[in-house]
Amino acid sequence: MNTRPTFSVFMLWVGLAFIYIPMIILVIYSFNASRLVTVWGGWSVHWYVGLLDNTQLMSAVKRSLQIAFFTATAAVALGTLAAFVMTRIKRFRGRTLFSGLVTAPLVMPEVITGLSLLLLFVAMAEAVGWPAERGMMTIWIAHTTFATSYVAIVVSGRLGELDQSIEEAAMDLGSPPWKTFLLITVPMIAPSIAAGWLLAFTLSLDDLVLASFVSGPGATTLPMEVFSSVRLGVKPEINAIASVILLAVSLFTLLAWFIARSADKRARAPAPDDAAT
Amino acid sequence: MNKLISRITPGGRFWVISVPYLWLFLFFLAPFAIVLKISFSAAAIAIPPYEPLFQYVEQSLAIALNFGNYIFLSQDSLYFAAYLGSIKIAFFSTLICLALGYPMAYAIARSPREKQLVYLLLVMMPTWTAILIRVYAWMGILSTNGLLNSALMSIGLIDTPMQILNTNTAVYIGVVYAYLPFMVLPLYANLVKHDHTLLEAAMDLGAGKVKAFWKVTVPLSKSGIIAGSMLVFIPVVGEFVIPELLGGPETLMIGKILWQEFFNNRDWPVASALAIIMLAILLIPIILFHYNQSRAMERNA
Numbered sequence: 001m002n003t004r005p006t007f008s009v010f011m012l013w014v015g016l017a018f019i020y021i022p023m024i025i026l027v028i029y030s031f032n033a034s035r036l037v038t039v040w041g042g043w044s045v046h047w048y049v050g051l052l053d054n055t056q057l058m059s060a061v062k063r064s065l066q067i068a069f070f071t072a073t074a075a076v077a078l079g080t081l082a083a084f085v086m087t088r089i090k091r092f093r094g095r096t097l098f099s100g101l102v103t104a105p106l107v108m109p110e111v112i113t114g115l116s117l118l119l120l121f122v123a124m125a126e127a128v129g130w131p132a133e134r135g136m137m138t139i140w141i142a143h144t145t146f147a148t149s150y151v152a153i154v155v156s157g158r159l160g161e162l163d164q165s166i167e168e169a170a171m172d173l174g175s176p177p178w179k180t181f182l183l184i185t186v187p188m189i190a191p192s193i194a195a196g197w198l199l200a201f202t203l204s205l206d207d208l209v210l211a212s213f214v215s216g217p218g219a220t221t222l223p224m225e226v227f228s229s230v231r232l233g234v235k236p237e238i239n240a241i242a243s244v245i246l247l248a249v250s251l252f253t254l255l256a257w258f259i260a261r262s263a264d265k266r267a268r269a270p271a272p273d274d275a276a277t
Numbered sequence: 278m279n280k281l282i283s284r285i286t287p288g289g290r291f292w293v294i295s296v297p298y299l300w301l302f303l304f305f306l307a308p309f310a311i312v313l314k315i316s317f318s319a320a321a322i323a324i325p326p327y328e329p330l331f332q333y334v335e336q337s338l339a340i341a342l343n344f345g346n347y348i349f350l351s352q353d354s355l356y357f358a359a360y361l362g363s364i365k366i367a368f369f370s371t372l373i374c375l376a377l378g379y380p381m382a383y384a385i386a387r388s389p390r391e392k393q394l395v396y397l398l399l400v401m402m403p404t405w406t407a408i409l410i411r412v413y414a415w416m417g418i419l420s421t422n423g424l425l426n427s428a429l430m431s432i433g434l435i436d437t438p439m440q441i442l443n444t445n446t447a448v449y450i451g452v453v454y455a456y457l458p459f460m461v462l463p464l465y466a467n468l469v470k471h472d473h474t475l476l477e478a479a480m481d482l483g484a485g486k487v488k489a490f491w492k493v494t495v496p497l498s499k500s501g502i503i504a505g506s507m508l509v510f511i512p513v514v515g516e517f518v519i520p521e522l523l524g525g526p527e528t529l530m531i532g533k534i535l536w537q538e539f540f541n542n543r544d545w546p547v548a549s550a551l552a553i554i555m556l557a558i559l560l561i562p563i564i565l566f567h568y569n570q571s572r573a574m575e576r577n578a
Contacts (some may be wrong), residue, residue, distance in 0.1 A: 011380035012396065015457065018377075019403050022414040022454070025424060029417065082297040092294055101301040103570045107507060109515020111532045112552045115539065116308030119549070123311050124327045143339055145304040148297065148513075177289055180417060206407045209517055212292070223409050230409070230522060234417045242410040255400045 023246060048241035057225055058242065062221040064205055071143040072197045078144065079151025079196055080189075084181070085160040088150065103148040114213030117142050121214060133218030142214045143204040149194035150203060155251040158192035158217035159185075191263030198256040202249055204228055301568070309556070316549035319343050327546050346550040355529070356551070360558065362529040366445070367513035370452040374460040374509050375502065377453070382464035383494075384503075397465065404458040412451050412522050419447050419523070443525030451519040456512070460505040467501025468494075500569055507566035511559055531555055 006199075013198070032043025051057065082102050089095075104114065122132055122137050131138055168182045186193070208223035214222065222245075229238055318327045350356045385396045403411060418424045419442040426438040441447050471494065479489040495502075517532035524530070531551060539548040 006461040008380035008384035011377065012384035015377055015381045015461075016396075016399055018454065019400070019457065023403070023411065023416055024420060026410070028427055035379070058533060078297045078300055081293055082301075083299065085294050089290065089294065092290075094298070098294070098298055098301075099571050100567055101298070101305055103567050105301075105305055107511040107563060107566055109512055109532060109555065109559070111515050111535050112312075113305070113308075113516050115548060115552050116312045117304065119311045119545070120304070120308035126325075141304055145301065148301070152297075206409070208409055223407065226407075226409055226413075227518075230413050230416070234413070234420065238413065239417075242407075242413060245407050247408055249407065253398070253402045257394070261394055 030243040047236045060222045063112040068204040072201040074144045075147035077169045078148040082152040083156035105146045110209035114210045118213045135219035142210045147200035154196040179267040195207040312356045312549045359474045359529040359531045363531045371510045375553035386468035445521040451523040456509045459508040464501045508568035
């Protein structure tokens with residue numbers, strides 16, 4: 001029986017070509033010596049060297065990396081807790097609302113989330129005097145909120161697959177719940193926590209819309225910086241910074257993939273007992 | 278005594294639930310109430326630029342509910358056209374993503390396990406990469422003197438460059454490009470769990486390959502289709518970056534209009550009213566997505 005899905009394999013390659021060709025073109029043209037982006041003027045790293053002298057851009061990069069780091073860390077803590085609640089605690093008051101609050105940020109248009117958070121911050125500043133000014137802190141809160149949902153989805157997938165009898169055994173032997181969670185559950189779901197951290201990091205690094213709404217004077221992130229120059233048209237400097245970002249994120253994704261793959265292999269490797277029987 | 282204390286103070290379970298709950302409640306749900314409130318107030322030249330809704334006038338609380346923003350929106354056909362344009366673009370892009378993404382997900386799910394991860398990585402990589410940059414890459418390709426036009430002219434297909442950038446065509450290309458991975462991933466997650474013996478049984482009973490696919494595989498992947506479609510449709514309705522960079526004057530999308538009202542006109546109440554109406558439109562798709570997700574999650578647990 002011929003089960004090789006030839007048409008779908010063809011479509012897969014068409015789709016992958018569609019995804020990757022524009023990015024490859026972008027990277028090639030970032031090495032273009034010509035100032036005119038559409039004319040090829042030979043190979044050059046001119047635009048990359050120029051990036052280092054652009055202090056405004058460099059400070060935006062530094063700010064974005066800081067925000068992304070703190071976002072990923074907070075989102076992993078909140079997201080893992082949320083995933084634990086959703087997969088392990090079957091009944092509590094407000095469970096429906098809770099799971100709604102976890103899944104809705106995945107699809108909510110960013111203009112709505114951004115506007116509503118800004119209005120919240122303004123109202124809070126009027127009512128309780130905090131946050132006194134908007135900037136990295138408010139961007140961090142905004143990013144953590146939506147990255148938490150992504151982490152929760154990634155981690156709950158793994159939590160659902162886990163064999164709960166090991167946790168039950170630890171509790172039967174007298175381990176308190178928090179200790180069981182830290183010593184038994186967390187090590188077993190560590191790969192998905194790491195993958196969630198990397199996902200949250202890239203999501204934060206990538207965000208333009210939320211940051212534009214909740215940022216204040218002086219706190220410009222990298223996407224905001226890129227956006228304001230992209231609006232004016234295609235420029236060789238932007239090609240260079242865009243290629244650097246593509247490379248950095250690709251490396252991050254590869255890292256996340258290796259972590260996920262090694263965990264998958266370990267999970268699939270037959271236990272010694274199975275081999276004996 | 279100790280027992281009494283432990284009965285009064287909430288246990289670990291309480292804290293585990295309430296920390297993420299409170300965070301999401303405060304920073305995701307509560308803000309919508311404020312948006313709703315401000316959508317009923319009038320714009321003012323002040324900081325913040327709107328008039329307070331509740332005021333103490335002569336020692337009594339006066340609530341100045343102002344429907345002016347909604348009336349204003351209903352009278353200007355621009356806003357209606359923008360909502361319609363957003364829904365239209367989101368709907369057709371979802372269909373294109375489904376038509377492209379389904380065979381891709383199917384091919385990945387049917388390939389050997391070790392290869393599946395490589396393909397998945399290749400599809401997922403751009404999802405995690407700057408959407409801004411991927412959209413920007415198309416600006417260089419689609420512009421009038423860009424690569425696509427030069428390529429088409431050099432092979433003699435067209436004589437004069439076509440206007441693609443700053444049209445709705447460019448918006449469709451950008452949206453499909455940016456959201457295709459969000460369609461492939463849930464479809465793959467669903468298709469990979471299918472039991473091939475069902476297909477074989479259908480074929481043994483005389484169904485052709487095509488008929489077996491439509492009668493067995495497609496119905497079984499319903500929840501994947503719903504999840505993928507919602508992951509594309511809902512965010513695209515509010516999309517801002519793609520219409521701003523690739524669209525032109527003919528592109529009316531509500532995310533762009535909201536952005537302009539907020540940042541260019543500094544009319545926060547009208548922007549809030551636009552957001553509330555968008556939310557009302559998207560409520561049914563969001564609930565559909567949520568039920569689909571929580572059913573899938575419960576099956577997992």
